[in-house]
Amino acid sequence: MARGRPREFDAELALERAMELFWRQGYEGTSLADLTDALGITRPSLYAAFGNKEALFRRVLERYEARAGAYRPRALSALTAYEVARRLLEGAAALHGDKSNPAGCLGVHGALACGPESGRIREEMISHRSAGEQAIRKRLRRAKQEGDLPPDADPAALARYLSAVLYGMAVLAAGGASLRDLREVAHTALQGWPSSPRN
Amino acid sequence: MARGRPREFDAELALERAMELFWRQGYEGTSLADLTDALGITRPSLYAAFGNKEALFRRVLERYEARAGAYRPRALSALTAYEVARRLLEGAAALHGDKSNPAGCLGVHGALACGPESGRIREEMISHRSAGEQAIRKRLRRAKQEGDLPPDADPAALARYLSAVLYGMAVLAAGGASLRDLREVAHTALQGWPSSPRN
Protein backbone atom coordinates (compact mmCIF):
# COMPACT_ATOMS: atom_id res chain seq x y z
CA MET A 1 0.00 0.00 0.00
CA ALA A 2 1.13 3.50 -0.76
CA ARG A 3 2.02 5.36 2.37
CA GLY A 4 1.01 8.92 2.99
CA ARG A 5 -1.97 10.89 1.85
CA PRO A 6 -3.34 9.56 -1.43
CA ARG A 7 -3.60 11.90 -4.38
CA GLU A 8 -7.04 13.24 -5.08
CA PHE A 9 -6.87 13.37 -8.87
CA ASP A 10 -6.71 10.73 -11.56
CA ALA A 11 -3.24 10.87 -13.09
CA GLU A 12 -4.37 9.13 -16.26
CA LEU A 13 -7.16 11.59 -16.80
CA ALA A 14 -4.76 14.42 -16.10
CA LEU A 15 -2.33 13.08 -18.71
CA GLU A 16 -5.16 12.79 -21.20
CA ARG A 17 -6.09 16.42 -20.72
CA ALA A 18 -2.48 17.54 -20.83
CA MET A 19 -2.10 15.67 -24.12
CA GLU A 20 -5.07 17.48 -25.54
CA LEU A 21 -3.61 20.83 -24.55
CA PHE A 22 -0.11 20.18 -25.87
CA TRP A 23 -1.62 18.68 -29.00
CA ARG A 24 -3.59 21.82 -29.67
CA GLN A 25 -1.11 24.49 -28.63
CA GLY A 26 2.31 22.85 -28.83
CA TYR A 27 4.92 22.78 -26.11
CA GLU A 28 5.81 26.44 -25.94
CA GLY A 29 2.26 27.60 -26.52
CA THR A 30 0.97 25.74 -23.48
CA SER A 31 1.59 27.42 -20.14
CA LEU A 32 1.59 25.94 -16.68
CA ALA A 33 -1.48 28.00 -15.93
CA ASP A 34 -3.23 26.39 -18.93
CA LEU A 35 -2.23 22.99 -17.62
CA THR A 36 -3.25 23.43 -13.99
CA ASP A 37 -6.54 24.97 -15.09
CA ALA A 38 -7.38 22.14 -17.49
CA LEU A 39 -6.17 19.42 -15.14
CA GLY A 40 -7.93 20.93 -12.16
CA ILE A 41 -4.90 20.55 -9.93
CA THR A 42 -2.51 22.95 -8.30
CA ARG A 43 0.97 23.66 -9.44
CA PRO A 44 2.76 21.79 -6.64
CA SER A 45 0.59 18.74 -7.29
CA LEU A 46 1.56 18.80 -10.94
CA TYR A 47 5.22 19.05 -10.09
CA ALA A 48 5.01 16.31 -7.50
CA ALA A 49 3.26 13.98 -9.91
CA PHE A 50 5.11 14.67 -13.16
CA GLY A 51 8.36 16.49 -12.38
CA ASN A 52 8.23 19.58 -14.50
CA LYS A 53 6.85 20.86 -17.80
CA GLU A 54 9.44 19.04 -19.90
CA ALA A 55 8.92 15.74 -18.10
CA LEU A 56 5.17 16.08 -18.38
CA PHE A 57 5.51 16.71 -22.09
CA ARG A 58 7.59 13.57 -22.47
CA ARG A 59 4.94 11.53 -20.70
CA VAL A 60 2.33 13.07 -22.96
CA LEU A 61 4.37 12.32 -26.08
CA GLU A 62 4.69 8.71 -24.94
CA ARG A 63 0.95 8.52 -24.54
CA TYR A 64 0.39 10.18 -27.88
CA GLU A 65 2.54 7.65 -29.67
CA ALA A 66 0.84 4.76 -27.91
CA ARG A 67 -2.66 5.95 -28.78
CA ALA A 68 -2.87 8.38 -31.67
CA GLY A 69 0.25 6.87 -33.21
CA ALA A 70 -0.85 3.28 -32.82
CA TYR A 71 -1.71 3.05 -36.50
CA ARG A 72 1.99 3.24 -37.33
CA PRO A 73 3.30 -0.05 -35.94
CA ARG A 74 0.09 -1.68 -37.10
CA ALA A 75 0.70 -0.40 -40.61
CA LEU A 76 4.27 -1.69 -40.56
CA SER A 77 3.04 -5.18 -39.80
CA ALA A 78 1.08 -5.36 -43.04
CA LEU A 79 2.06 -8.09 -45.47
CA THR A 80 3.07 -6.02 -48.49
CA ALA A 81 4.90 -2.76 -49.06
CA TYR A 82 1.87 -1.32 -50.77
CA GLU A 83 -0.32 -2.27 -47.87
CA VAL A 84 2.17 -0.72 -45.46
CA ALA A 85 2.06 2.54 -47.39
CA ARG A 86 -1.68 2.43 -47.68
CA ARG A 87 -2.24 1.87 -43.99
CA LEU A 88 0.21 4.58 -43.02
CA LEU A 89 -1.43 7.13 -45.31
CA GLU A 90 -5.00 6.13 -44.51
CA GLY A 91 -4.16 5.92 -40.83
CA ALA A 92 -2.81 9.45 -40.80
CA ALA A 93 -5.83 10.67 -42.73
CA ALA A 94 -8.20 9.00 -40.26
CA LEU A 95 -6.31 10.36 -37.25
CA HIS A 96 -5.97 13.93 -38.43
CA GLY A 97 -9.32 13.99 -40.15
CA ASP A 98 -11.06 13.07 -36.90
CA LYS A 99 -12.38 16.38 -35.67
CA SER A 100 -12.74 15.11 -32.13
CA ASN A 101 -8.94 15.33 -32.01
CA PRO A 102 -7.00 18.58 -31.94
CA ALA A 103 -5.89 19.64 -35.41
CA GLY A 104 -2.48 18.50 -36.59
CA CYS A 105 0.13 16.15 -35.22
CA LEU A 106 1.78 16.57 -31.85
CA GLY A 107 4.99 15.04 -33.16
CA VAL A 108 5.18 17.58 -35.95
CA HIS A 109 4.06 20.86 -34.49
CA GLY A 110 4.69 20.12 -30.83
CA ALA A 111 8.01 21.92 -31.02
CA LEU A 112 8.86 22.49 -34.68
CA ALA A 113 10.23 25.97 -34.21
CA CYS A 114 10.75 27.54 -30.83
CA GLY A 115 12.96 29.69 -28.72
CA PRO A 116 16.29 28.43 -27.38
CA GLU A 117 14.78 27.50 -24.01
CA SER A 118 12.76 24.74 -25.67
CA GLY A 119 15.64 23.47 -27.74
CA ARG A 120 15.94 20.17 -25.90
CA ILE A 121 12.33 19.24 -26.52
CA ARG A 122 12.67 20.31 -30.13
CA GLU A 123 15.66 18.03 -30.62
CA GLU A 124 13.89 15.14 -28.96
CA MET A 125 10.99 15.55 -31.35
CA ILE A 126 13.39 15.54 -34.27
CA SER A 127 14.86 12.24 -33.19
CA HIS A 128 11.39 10.80 -32.61
CA ARG A 129 10.45 11.67 -36.18
CA SER A 130 13.73 10.26 -37.38
CA ALA A 131 13.03 7.02 -35.54
CA GLY A 132 9.64 6.79 -37.17
CA GLU A 133 11.17 7.26 -40.59
CA GLN A 134 13.79 4.65 -39.81
CA ALA A 135 11.14 2.11 -38.85
CA ILE A 136 9.46 2.60 -42.23
CA ARG A 137 12.80 2.34 -43.99
CA LYS A 138 13.57 -0.92 -42.25
CA ARG A 139 10.22 -2.36 -43.23
CA LEU A 140 10.65 -1.31 -46.85
CA ARG A 141 14.15 -2.79 -46.99
CA ARG A 142 12.65 -6.10 -46.00
CA ALA A 143 9.94 -5.63 -48.62
CA LYS A 144 12.54 -5.14 -51.30
CA GLN A 145 14.39 -8.27 -50.21
CA GLU A 146 11.12 -10.15 -50.42
CA GLY A 147 10.62 -8.96 -53.97
CA ASP A 148 7.74 -6.89 -52.77
CA LEU A 149 9.23 -3.74 -54.26
CA PRO A 150 10.85 -3.37 -57.71
CA PRO A 151 14.61 -4.01 -57.89
CA ASP A 152 15.28 -0.35 -58.66
CA ALA A 153 13.25 0.89 -55.70
CA ASP A 154 15.09 2.86 -53.01
CA PRO A 155 13.66 1.97 -49.59
CA ALA A 156 15.37 4.91 -47.86
CA ALA A 157 14.02 7.39 -50.39
CA LEU A 158 10.55 5.83 -50.25
CA ALA A 159 10.53 5.94 -46.46
CA ARG A 160 11.55 9.56 -46.44
CA TYR A 161 8.99 10.36 -49.08
CA LEU A 162 6.25 8.62 -47.13
CA SER A 163 7.28 10.47 -44.00
CA ALA A 164 7.13 13.74 -45.89
CA VAL A 165 3.59 13.04 -47.07
CA LEU A 166 2.55 12.14 -43.54
CA TYR A 167 4.07 15.37 -42.19
CA GLY A 168 2.42 17.31 -44.97
CA MET A 169 -0.94 15.85 -44.08
CA ALA A 170 -0.36 16.99 -40.51
CA VAL A 171 0.32 20.53 -41.70
CA LEU A 172 -2.79 20.43 -43.87
CA ALA A 173 -4.77 19.21 -40.89
CA ALA A 174 -3.41 22.03 -38.76
CA GLY A 175 -4.86 24.30 -41.40
CA GLY A 176 -8.29 22.75 -41.08
CA ALA A 177 -8.23 20.11 -43.82
CA SER A 178 -11.15 17.66 -43.70
CA LEU A 179 -11.04 13.89 -43.59
CA ARG A 180 -12.03 13.86 -47.24
CA ASP A 181 -9.19 16.25 -48.11
CA LEU A 182 -6.67 14.09 -46.32
CA ARG A 183 -7.91 10.86 -47.83
CA GLU A 184 -7.53 12.44 -51.25
CA VAL A 185 -3.92 13.18 -50.46
CA ALA A 186 -3.41 9.61 -49.29
CA HIS A 187 -5.08 8.30 -52.42
CA THR A 188 -2.99 10.52 -54.68
CA ALA A 189 0.23 9.44 -53.00
CA LEU A 190 -0.76 5.79 -53.40
CA GLN A 191 -1.41 6.26 -57.11
CA GLY A 192 2.29 6.79 -57.56
CA TRP A 193 3.46 4.01 -55.27
CA PRO A 194 5.97 1.80 -57.10
CA SER A 195 4.44 -1.57 -56.23
CA SER A 196 0.96 -2.76 -57.10
CA PRO A 197 -1.83 -3.36 -54.57
CA ARG A 198 -1.87 -7.10 -55.32
CA ASN A 199 1.77 -7.79 -54.82
CA MET B 1 12.98 65.51 -47.94
CA ALA B 2 12.00 63.70 -44.80
CA ARG B 3 11.54 66.05 -41.93
CA GLY B 4 12.88 65.43 -38.50
CA ARG B 5 15.86 63.44 -37.36
CA PRO B 6 16.76 60.70 -39.84
CA ARG B 7 16.88 57.13 -38.62
CA GLU B 8 20.30 55.76 -37.97
CA PHE B 9 19.73 52.16 -39.06
CA ASP B 10 19.01 50.48 -42.38
CA ALA B 11 15.42 49.29 -42.33
CA GLU B 12 16.02 46.77 -45.12
CA LEU B 13 18.93 45.23 -43.28
CA ALA B 14 16.86 45.16 -40.11
CA LEU B 15 14.05 43.34 -41.92
CA GLU B 16 16.54 40.86 -43.31
CA ARG B 17 17.84 40.05 -39.84
CA ALA B 18 14.33 39.88 -38.40
CA MET B 19 13.42 37.43 -41.15
CA GLU B 20 16.34 35.24 -40.24
CA LEU B 21 15.30 35.21 -36.60
CA PHE B 22 11.62 34.48 -37.22
CA TRP B 23 12.61 31.89 -39.79
CA ARG B 24 14.77 30.08 -37.28
CA GLN B 25 12.65 30.40 -34.15
CA GLY B 26 9.12 31.02 -35.34
CA TYR B 27 6.84 33.84 -34.25
CA GLU B 28 6.28 32.88 -30.64
CA GLY B 29 9.83 31.67 -30.15
CA THR B 30 11.30 35.03 -31.10
CA SER B 31 11.21 37.68 -28.39
CA LEU B 32 11.49 41.43 -28.70
CA ALA B 33 14.80 41.19 -26.88
CA ASP B 34 16.04 38.73 -29.54
CA LEU B 35 14.93 41.18 -32.21
CA THR B 36 16.39 44.36 -30.77
CA ASP B 37 19.65 42.55 -30.06
CA ALA B 38 19.96 41.15 -33.57
CA LEU B 39 18.81 44.33 -35.26
CA GLY B 40 21.04 46.50 -33.11
CA ILE B 41 18.27 48.99 -32.42
CA THR B 42 16.30 49.95 -29.35
CA ARG B 43 12.78 48.92 -28.63
CA PRO B 44 11.17 52.33 -29.30
CA SER B 45 12.98 52.53 -32.63
CA LEU B 46 11.61 49.15 -33.62
CA TYR B 47 8.09 50.18 -32.67
CA ALA B 48 8.39 53.51 -34.48
CA ALA B 49 9.64 51.82 -37.63
CA PHE B 50 7.47 48.71 -37.78
CA GLY B 51 4.50 49.12 -35.44
CA ASN B 52 4.65 46.09 -33.22
CA LYS B 53 5.74 42.47 -33.23
CA GLU B 54 2.78 41.28 -35.29
CA ALA B 55 3.22 44.00 -37.90
CA LEU B 56 6.94 43.32 -38.11
CA PHE B 57 6.22 39.64 -38.63
CA ARG B 58 3.85 40.46 -41.47
CA ARG B 59 6.50 42.57 -43.15
CA VAL B 60 8.94 39.73 -42.71
CA LEU B 61 6.51 37.20 -44.16
CA GLU B 62 6.01 39.46 -47.16
CA ARG B 63 9.74 39.59 -47.67
CA TYR B 64 10.04 35.84 -47.21
CA GLU B 65 7.49 35.15 -49.90
CA ALA B 66 9.14 37.60 -52.27
CA ARG B 67 12.59 36.10 -51.83
CA ALA B 68 12.66 32.56 -50.48
CA GLY B 69 9.26 31.84 -52.01
CA ALA B 70 10.10 33.29 -55.41
CA TYR B 71 10.47 29.82 -56.86
CA ARG B 72 6.74 29.27 -56.54
CA PRO B 73 5.32 31.78 -59.02
CA ARG B 74 8.23 30.92 -61.30
CA ALA B 75 7.30 27.25 -61.13
CA LEU B 76 3.66 28.01 -61.91
CA SER B 77 4.67 29.74 -65.10
CA ALA B 78 6.22 26.57 -66.52
CA LEU B 79 4.72 25.24 -69.73
CA THR B 80 3.53 21.80 -68.60
CA ALA B 81 1.94 20.39 -65.48
CA TYR B 82 4.84 18.04 -65.00
CA GLU B 83 7.29 20.89 -65.26
CA VAL B 84 5.24 22.89 -62.74
CA ALA B 85 5.39 20.02 -60.30
CA ARG B 86 9.07 19.45 -60.93
CA ARG B 87 10.02 23.06 -60.39
CA LEU B 88 7.93 23.32 -57.24
CA LEU B 89 9.49 20.21 -55.75
CA GLU B 90 13.03 20.97 -56.85
CA GLY B 91 12.64 24.58 -55.81
CA ALA B 92 11.60 23.60 -52.31
CA ALA B 93 14.47 21.13 -52.12
CA ALA B 94 16.95 23.79 -53.20
CA LEU B 95 15.57 26.36 -50.77
CA HIS B 96 15.39 24.13 -47.72
CA GLY B 97 18.53 22.21 -48.60
CA ASP B 98 20.53 25.41 -48.67
CA LYS B 99 22.27 25.39 -45.33
CA SER B 100 22.93 29.11 -45.46
CA ASN B 101 19.22 29.49 -44.76
CA PRO B 102 17.58 28.67 -41.43
CA ALA B 103 16.16 25.16 -41.38
CA GLY B 104 12.56 24.69 -42.42
CA CYS B 105 9.94 26.98 -43.90
CA LEU B 106 8.74 30.17 -42.26
CA GLY B 107 5.29 29.70 -43.74
CA VAL B 108 4.98 26.26 -42.19
CA HIS B 109 6.55 26.48 -38.78
CA GLY B 110 6.30 30.24 -38.25
CA ALA B 111 3.14 29.74 -36.23
CA LEU B 112 1.92 26.18 -36.72
CA ALA B 113 0.90 25.63 -33.12
CA CYS B 114 0.91 28.36 -30.53
CA GLY B 115 -0.86 29.84 -27.58
CA PRO B 116 -4.09 31.78 -27.96
CA GLU B 117 -2.29 35.14 -27.96
CA SER B 118 -0.70 34.29 -31.31
CA GLY B 119 -3.90 32.99 -32.82
CA ARG B 120 -4.26 35.81 -35.34
CA ILE B 121 -0.84 35.23 -36.82
CA ARG B 122 -1.50 31.49 -36.90
CA GLU B 123 -4.71 32.03 -38.85
CA GLU B 124 -3.04 34.38 -41.27
CA MET B 125 -0.40 31.75 -41.97
CA ILE B 126 -3.12 29.21 -42.61
CA SER B 127 -4.73 31.41 -45.21
CA HIS B 128 -1.35 32.13 -46.77
CA ARG B 129 -0.76 28.40 -47.19
CA SER B 130 -4.27 27.99 -48.51
CA ALA B 131 -3.64 30.72 -51.08
CA GLY B 132 -0.49 28.94 -52.20
CA GLU B 133 -2.39 25.70 -52.66
CA GLN B 134 -5.11 27.50 -54.55
CA ALA B 135 -2.59 29.00 -56.96
CA ILE B 136 -1.31 25.51 -57.75
CA ARG B 137 -4.84 24.22 -58.14
CA LYS B 138 -5.68 26.98 -60.58
CA ARG B 139 -2.60 26.21 -62.64
CA LEU B 140 -3.37 22.50 -62.74
CA ARG B 141 -6.97 23.14 -63.75
CA ARG B 142 -5.65 25.01 -66.73
CA ALA B 143 -3.26 22.16 -67.44
CA LYS B 144 -6.12 19.71 -67.53
CA GLN B 145 -8.08 21.90 -69.90
CA GLU B 146 -5.04 22.02 -72.12
CA GLY B 147 -4.86 18.24 -72.17
CA ASP B 148 -1.68 18.44 -70.18
CA LEU B 149 -3.07 16.16 -67.48
CA PRO B 150 -5.04 12.94 -68.00
CA PRO B 151 -8.84 13.29 -68.22
CA ASP B 152 -9.28 11.44 -64.94
CA ALA B 153 -6.81 13.67 -63.07
CA ASP B 154 -8.16 15.73 -60.17
CA PRO B 155 -6.41 19.12 -60.11
CA ALA B 156 -7.63 19.95 -56.61
CA ALA B 157 -6.37 16.67 -55.22
CA LEU B 158 -3.06 16.99 -57.05
CA ALA B 159 -2.57 20.53 -55.79
CA ARG B 160 -3.28 19.48 -52.24
CA TYR B 161 -0.98 16.51 -52.60
CA LEU B 162 1.80 18.67 -53.98
CA SER B 163 1.33 21.12 -51.14
CA ALA B 164 1.54 18.27 -48.66
CA VAL B 165 4.83 17.08 -50.11
CA LEU B 166 6.20 20.63 -49.98
CA TYR B 167 5.15 20.97 -46.34
CA GLY B 168 6.61 17.59 -45.57
CA MET B 169 9.92 18.60 -47.07
CA ALA B 170 9.87 21.66 -44.82
CA VAL B 171 9.36 19.46 -41.77
CA LEU B 172 12.17 17.17 -42.90
CA ALA B 173 14.38 20.21 -43.37
CA ALA B 174 13.53 21.44 -39.88
CA GLY B 175 14.85 18.09 -38.73
CA GLY B 176 18.14 18.60 -40.49
CA ALA B 177 17.52 16.87 -43.83
CA SER B 178 20.21 17.53 -46.45
CA LEU B 179 19.79 18.85 -49.96
CA ARG B 180 20.34 15.33 -51.22
CA ASP B 181 17.62 13.98 -48.92
CA LEU B 182 15.15 16.57 -50.09
CA ARG B 183 15.93 16.07 -53.75
CA GLU B 184 15.29 12.38 -53.28
CA VAL B 185 11.86 13.20 -51.91
CA ALA B 186 11.20 15.50 -54.86
CA HIS B 187 12.36 12.81 -57.26
CA THR B 188 10.21 10.15 -55.61
CA ALA B 189 7.14 12.35 -55.74
CA LEU B 190 7.75 13.05 -59.41
CA GLN B 191 7.99 9.35 -60.21
CA GLY B 192 4.32 9.06 -59.40
CA TRP B 193 3.20 12.20 -61.17
CA PRO B 194 0.31 11.41 -63.51
CA SER B 195 1.63 13.19 -66.61
CA SER B 196 4.85 12.45 -68.44
CA PRO B 197 7.86 14.79 -68.54
CA ARG B 198 7.54 15.23 -72.31
CA ASN B 199 3.93 16.27 -72.40
Add this chain to the structure above:
DNA sequence: CGAAATACATACCGCTCGGTATATATTTTA
Protein backbone atom coordinates in the same frame (compact mmCIF):
# COMPACT_ATOMS: atom_id res chain seq x y z
C1' DC C 1 -1.41 6.48 20.10
C1' DG C 2 2.62 8.82 17.93
C1' DA C 3 5.76 9.33 13.86
C1' DA C 4 6.82 9.15 9.21
C1' DA C 5 5.31 9.91 4.64
C1' DT C 6 2.83 11.89 1.18
C1' DA C 7 -0.50 15.36 -0.93
C1' DC C 8 -2.80 19.70 -0.90
C1' DA C 9 -3.27 24.97 -0.59
C1' DT C 10 -1.47 29.51 -0.53
C1' DA C 11 1.57 32.57 -1.40
C1' DC C 12 5.61 33.76 -3.34
C1' DC C 13 10.27 33.76 -6.20
C1' DG C 14 13.20 35.97 -9.97
C1' DC C 15 12.72 36.51 -14.72
C1' DT C 16 10.96 37.53 -19.18
C1' DC C 17 7.20 38.96 -21.91
C1' DG C 18 5.23 42.71 -25.26
C1' DG C 19 4.71 47.44 -25.02
C1' DT C 20 5.27 52.51 -23.55
C1' DA C 21 6.13 57.24 -21.00
C1' DT C 22 9.40 60.64 -20.76
C1' DA C 23 13.15 63.24 -21.89
C1' DT C 24 16.71 64.43 -25.11
C1' DA C 25 19.06 64.72 -29.66
C1' DT C 26 19.00 65.82 -34.53
C1' DT C 27 16.99 67.22 -38.65
C1' DT C 28 13.92 70.33 -41.97
C1' DT C 29 10.83 74.16 -42.55
C1' DA C 30 9.25 78.70 -41.86
Add this chain to the structure above:
DNA sequence: TAAAATATATACCGAGCGGTATGTATTTCG
Protein backbone atom coordinates in the same frame (compact mmCIF):
# COMPACT_ATOMS: atom_id res chain seq x y z
C1' DT D 1 16.74 81.34 -35.32
C1' DA D 2 12.67 79.47 -33.58
C1' DA D 3 9.28 75.88 -34.26
C1' DA D 4 7.81 71.57 -35.82
C1' DA D 5 8.89 66.90 -36.68
C1' DT D 6 11.10 62.77 -36.14
C1' DA D 7 14.54 59.48 -33.90
C1' DT D 8 17.00 57.92 -30.01
C1' DA D 9 18.03 56.52 -25.07
C1' DT D 10 16.65 55.24 -20.58
C1' DA D 11 13.81 53.62 -17.61
C1' DC D 12 9.75 51.68 -16.62
C1' DC D 13 4.85 49.20 -16.84
C1' DG D 14 1.61 45.32 -15.60
C1' DA D 15 1.23 40.70 -16.76
C1' DG D 16 2.63 36.20 -17.40
C1' DC D 17 6.36 32.84 -17.31
C1' DG D 18 8.28 28.25 -15.06
C1' DG D 19 9.21 26.83 -10.61
C1' DT D 20 9.25 26.57 -5.32
C1' DA D 21 9.06 27.46 -0.02
C1' DT D 22 6.09 26.90 3.65
C1' DG D 23 2.47 25.28 6.30
C1' DT D 24 -1.36 22.09 6.82
C1' DA D 25 -4.25 18.00 5.91
C1' DT D 26 -4.62 13.04 5.37
C1' DT D 27 -2.93 8.57 5.19
C1' DT D 28 -0.02 4.13 6.65
C1' DC D 29 3.38 2.02 9.69
C1' DG D 30 5.35 0.94 14.13
